[in-house]
Amino acid sequence: MLKDYVLTVGLEIHAELKTRTKMFCNSKNDPDETRPNVNICPVCMAHPGTLPVINREAVKHVLRVGAAVEGELADFTEFDRKNYFYPDIPKGYQISQYKYPLVKGGSLLGVVLTRVHLEEDTATSLHEEGDYSLVDFNRAGVPLMELVTEPVIHDARTAGNFARELQLLLRYLGVSDANMEKGEMRVEANVSVQRFDLSPDLRSNLGTKVEVKNLNSFKSLERAIEYEYNRQAELLEAGGEILQETRGWNDATQSTYPQRTKEEAHDYRYFPDPDLPTLMLREIPEFAPEALKRDLPELPSEKRSRLERDFNLGAEAISIFVEYFPVALFLETVAKSLDTDRSAVALAVNYITSDLVGLAKGAGDIGRVFETLKFGPADFAALITMIQKKELSSRGAKDVLAVMYKEGGKPSAIAKSKGLTQKSDEGELKKIVETLLADNPKVVADYKSGKESALQFLMGQGMKATKGSANPEMLKNIIKEILRK
Ligand code: MN
Numbered sequence: 001m002l003k004d005y006v007l008t009v010g011l012e013i014h015a016e017l018k019t020r021t022k023m024f025c026n027s028k029n030d031p032d033e034t035r036p037n038v039n040i041c042p043v044c045m046a047h048p049g050t051l052p053v054i055n056r057e058a059v060k061h062v063l064r065v066g067a068a069v070e071g072e073l074a075d076f077t078e079f080d081r082k083n084y085f086y087p088d089i090p091k092g093y094q095i096s097q098y099k100y101p102l103v104k105g106g107s108l109l110g111v112v113l114t115r116v117h118l119e120e121d122t123a124t125s126l127h128e129e130g131d132y133s134l135v136d137f138n139r140a141g142v143p144l145m146e147l148v149t150e151p152v153i154h155d156a157r158t159a160g161n162f163a164r165e166l167q168l169l170l171r172y173l174g175v176s177d178a179n180m181e182k183g184e185m186r187v188e189a190n191v192s193v194q195r196f197d198l199s200p201d202l203r204s205n206l207g208t209k210v211e212v213k214n215l216n217s218f219k220s221l222e223r224a225i226e227y228e229y230n231r232q233a234e235l236l237e238a239g240g241e242i243l244q245e246t247r248g249w250n251d252a253t254q255s256t257y258p259q260r261t262k263e264e265a266h267d268y269r270y271f272p273d274p275d276l277p278t279l280m281l282r283e284i285p286e287f288a289p290e291a292l293k294r295d296l297p298e299l300p301s302e303k304r305s306r307l308e309r310d311f312n313l314g315a316e317a318i319s320i321f322v323e324y325f326p327v328a329l330f331l332e333t334v335a336k337s338l339d340t341d342r343s344a345v346a347l348a349v350n351y352i353t354s355d356l357v358g359l360a361k362g363a364g365d366i367g368r369v370f371e372t373l374k375f376g377p378a379d380f381a382a383l384i385t386m387i388q389k390k391e392l393s394s395r396g397a398k399d400v401l402a403v404m405y406k407e408g409g410k411p412s413a414i415a416k417s418k419g420l421t422q423k424s425d426e427g428e429l430k431k432i433v434e435t436l437l438a439d440n441p442k443v444v445a446d447y448k449s450g451k452e453s454a455l456q457f458l459m460g461q462g463m464k465a466t467k468g469s470a471n472p473e474m475l476k477n478i479i480k481e482i483l484r485k
Helices: 056-068 156-173 218-237 289-294 300-311 315-323 325-337 342-361 366-371 377-388 394-407 411-417 426-439 441-448 453-465 472-484
Strands: 005-016 080-083 093-096 111-120 124-127 133-136 143-149 185-195 210-215 245-250 255-261
Touching: 005 156, 005 218, 056 111, 056 143, 056 156, 056 289, 093 111, 156 185, 156 218, 156 300, 185 218, 210 218, 210 255, 218 245, 218 255, 300 315, 300 325, 300 342, 315 325, 315 342, 325 342, 325 366, 325 377, 342 366, 342 377, 342 394, 377 394, 377 411, 394 411, 426 441, 426 453, 426 472, 441 453, 441 472, 453 472
Parallel strands: 210 245
Antiparallel strands: 005 143, 005 185, 080 093, 111 143, 124 133, 185 210, 245 255
């Protein structure tokens, strides 16, 4: 039975760091460059006689990630050569870190981390139709962060959530755009399965690990883990054996396929790169753990708690504000304009998360849309105030907001020009009603003798007298009140 098998997953995540130049040379680090082989130089092309120089910005990025996950920041670090031969690796080795990573331990969303280290990216291979491939070296030597978790994840959903949280964190720290579709963040899952009923001693061996690559979305990550769980458990159940190998994920068939049998660490013949010095991190003031921690921005987890505490938001609203930085900034500015009045802010949250985000979704990137809105937070706050004062019905507010979104402008002016302003001035409405009743003595008599339709008639006349701008609820109450006298 499949339920007799336990799933164990560890993740290895690579993220391209946002830096001005590459990891060990002055070539530009520009992920948006479309022309092949322009951001290259003798160093990243591995010409003989060239020497690498460590990129300070990249080291700092990884240390900041380490500080954010509360890992142990190294006192010193070394770079090692990871040897393998492939056309996308010009030197015949990748400069990586083996024995002395920048960060050890730490955790994110309760998932314990093994390490975070710094290395360089490979070139991009383009496998063309026919019998040849092209290599673009723009990416060769771009700073790459590698984060490894402990094998402590036991379901696909947790793995997906961890990867989503890491993406958010990297974006909050400004160290990587971490776009999975663009390959800026690449997730590999080490999946193993074993029988539940093994003794605890045997269970700690975790079964044979299969590494799954080519995961270009969070959904693919989750599906691939589920697929591997089923494949491995079925294979074990049938008396088969799991092969330690690397498998690729095929999005079209929603299945994994064998790529190669997995290398062991010793296949890479790691050794310290003699061209690079040991980096004494403690001697560099800006790399001091206290300094790094002090300069961290508000992290996603902290923002969640703050939004919950300050605005009393539900999980769904929070996830929108935490994911889209400009949306949260918009809310915070609106809330300030509204004097953080609880009910007004709650109303604002509703109109932002349902109406405004709904409109923005149709236009693509929600964050981008909020950065380029045609109206400011103050105009939006004014709209919320109009709703609160019942100067606008909720229907009217939606219409006004749609105009603001499309063309910009002040809500009061739009409401007026579209005839959507509700008259909610009680004194003013009372006067109108009094005149109305004086002009229609017969209808008043009808109402007093119990004709309900008379009220409808008076309502109609009242709306007509105010050109449809009366708050209907208020109008009705005033008519009833005066007639009761
Ligand atoms: Mn790596």
